[in-house]
Amino acid sequence: MNKLRLGVTIIVALFIISGICGVLGVTDVYRGNSILEKIGMLIITAIFVGIMYIIIYYWYGKDNRCPSCKKPFCLKTTGEEVVSKENVSVLVNTNTRNRKGEVVGSQEQYVPGERITYRVNKVCKKCGKTCYSTYRRDMPKV
Structure with missing residues (x-):
């Protein structure tokens, strides 16, 4: 299960980095995009950031959640x-x-x-x- 968590986390992180690079115009592939395409890429990147938050919070935080005070990552x-x-x-x-x-x-x-x-x-x-x-x-x- 830990290998699955790590693999999914790395793939989602790569998509996030790719999207941020595309929105900022860091790579040559995305420099000629119109403003609508950049907004679309920004929305997709925000979705992947939300997925990454869910993965980190529920997959990693659930294992380190205190049974008495119910706080994750503690x-x-x-x-x-x-x-x-x-x-x-x-x-x-x-x-x-x-x-x-x-x-x-x-x-x-x-x-x-x-x-x-x-x-x-x-x-x-x-x-x-x-x-x-x-x-x-x-x-x-x-």
């Missing part, structure tokens, strides 16, 4: 600790290679692994309350 990570470990089978994609080292096929198989549960401790910058979140990661032992 949780600070103070530490991370391992809560539990358990043995599980982990699905791993293995590649088959020829003599030249090129990948000629792949298959999925289950291998012994370990599921580690982490607890991330956080503190609110505004109200000082502490909270935590948990996540799991499956790690193959092979």
Whole structure:
């Protein structure tokens, strides 16, 4: 999910930069545009700025929102600790290679692994309350 957030954020930021450059006439491509075309580009750029605001506020601010005071962007990570470990089978994609080292096929198989549960401790910058979140990661032992 974080790669999706980053990708969408970068694409929208590039559209915003392109629109601002077009409105200001920085590039040679947009210098001959009429005033109506520049106003249209300004409106489209404003729409992309609004989309960027929504992406930043809801995607990034939602993860750092304090559960007690409900303010976004105020949780600070103070530490991370391992809560539990358990043995599980982990699905791993293995590649088959020829003599030249090129990948000629792949298959999925289950291998012994370990599921580690982490607890991330956080503190609110505004109200000082502490909270935590948990996540799991499956790690193959092979």
